[in-house]
Amino acid sequence: MNLKHTFFTCAVTMLLLLSPNTSWAANQLDSVRIWAAPESTRVVFDLTQAPRYDSFSLTGPHRLVVDIQDAGSKINLDKIANNSSIIKKIRFSTPPKKGMLRLVMDLTKPVKSSLFTLPPTAPYGNRLVVDLEDAAGGSSNVQQSVSRSANQSSRNIIVAIDAGHGGEDPGSIGPSGMHEKRVVLEIAKRLARKVDSTPGMRAVMTRSGDYFVNLNKRSELARNSKADLLISIHADAFTSPQPRGASVWVLSMRRANSEIGRWLEQKEKHSELLGGAGEIIQNSDSEQYLAMTLLDMSMNSSMAISHSVAGDILRDLDSITHLHKRKPESASFAVLKSPDIPSILVETGFISNPGEERLLSNGNHQEKLANAIYKGVLRYFENNPPADTLMAKTTNSSNTKHNVQRGESLSIIAQRYRVSVSSLKQANNLKSDVVRIGQTLVIPRA
Template identity: 40%
Template structure:
């Protein structure tokens, strides 16, 4: 055997040994600072085994990833507004990848794996939960204010759909739904906060993901009178366009589009993690009865709010549907809080996508949504609120112009008044209405 042949075989053995020992690649990383936690995401070429543990003096968190190769630079991650001082990496003698987080403060660490979806491959997620949660302090202050005041504000919790790991739908020009929903939601909170008798809060305040159930938990922690989830979703074809409003359905979707959108939204937790609501302290049958009763009342009230919002959105532009639709949206499944989901438009439609990125159109959408919410609570204020107090001491009536498709019973339902009261106030003998006719809506 020649020397050249010997060298070739030796090189081949070395290459094969290197390939055989190659580990699962960690080829990308992201970090998302949230209100109550920081999320570190490591993208891996396949599912991995890992171990997470803490060390003291100095304070560190250690992530050991079995047989993994680091193929990205973790040093480029922006650690501002996170509890992490720096990230160091190395390789253990057994071949495992070690990632060390030098911490500025104590946190409660959690880790889990996420399977591939349409946007991402395998991911190892590490959540660093804050021990000193500023949101908890804010929520406590709200509840104390409500308990001490007989003329409290109406509390609206606004949910900017998607975020962080979950971009939501992506338009033909690359616009991400999470960016549109954040812009609309921030405008909405600013507008509501400027109104006397109202106070609004965001479920997420920046670009990070919150589980669907967690969003409704946040609304419950604020003792919200209304939960509004803001979206700009996509359909499987570019034709659908226009705004629409949805409430929860326990009996199936009201249309194919509603079913499609609900399935799409409900899959979001596959991207960012899940949460849950517990009734484990209740007898199973009693819990079922309580849920059925409260859910029925909540859905009915939600339909009333949604109808008022949809009436106002009709003045902004084309509606996708002229009535409130219903489907099994997981984010709306709060039995004790009226909840609606507003699709500001279809980001999959080129015309809607272009409009949704314009500040002027965003303002018109937000003004319409807030005007609808304001109109609803003026006609049906929650007990104990400043609005209810003022109406008891003066009462309010407003005018409404009849539109195509209106019925007296539908108008009564969405304004939380009886059909008989509408007839009495407007001197109506029957239930026939005429388009363009103006009637008075009494306070409920």
């Protein structure tokens, strides 16, 4: 009987050793998460230890094979949620040697893959991340959002809206477990609907669901959509629960200068940034100073517009929430770095503050925040519409006009229409405060 028992034990042990997903290994695969974006997919393997891994691709059919050394798993891959258009399924396969865990991704098309590890960061542990992107590229949904009016003579103002974090990156986490990525996506969607409902304006979103978009890709999506403005929406956090309030950030001058240097080194980007002039400059090293001048002018213009829009938004945020910073602040946030696109980052409040976490998760407050951001953006573009836009055409044709009467001064007229004297002078190209009876003045929008 003892011999039979010993034989049975040995047989079971051998079966475990031969199993392709042995669970006794030092490193355990605890779960698999699939984050699908419109044109890419991120797969995250959660492990108990930092993995040692290798990968290779196969064709006929298309597959990506991932081998993890000294690993095992008990999970059922058939129950993994999968909404990816790139991945058919993920399955275990027999490894080439004992102690290895082999995972196979059956794919719908050829892909470009990128694999890297991430250390434990709450709420996650050790991770192996696999990013898959359509090898053929394909047109972006964002690019298709650029549109013109019916007669093609005027275009829409394009506002790129970036909901921070997403997918594997939850952003900051509030005291009750609220994830920043979810809050800011809701606010971004509300803002996009308001922009889209405005004649002469269109919104494009860098992400429309719970998936991560590379920081460089966010700026690229905005550029491909020919955005007039990029707004990145976030929720702040601190190590203590006391700080609260909203703030608006623009790119720091130090980061701006370093970005100009980086763009100058990438000559293939000159044409993209500078139009036809770039084609000439990139072929002549002796004319790099001209590229620097043009890029510097582009960056200065973008930063001036960013600062102005930021100020307008703060005015409206001040009416619906506490402000942590009453003036636009500058920082080196990566999403703000494009020299050719005015860009701002809105911190809608401190999710680490219990009171503000409750507000940020409230739909009514999200709507107020979205409306405040929208009003600030709309006010700026109504007063400063790009010349080739439908809003510029509409604004110019619908300006209020005033005939100066006896006893009226520029300050009295400005007060009557609730505009500043300086805006009146600018709208009418006036060099002084002197007006004459019978003179017709264009009244800018308040």
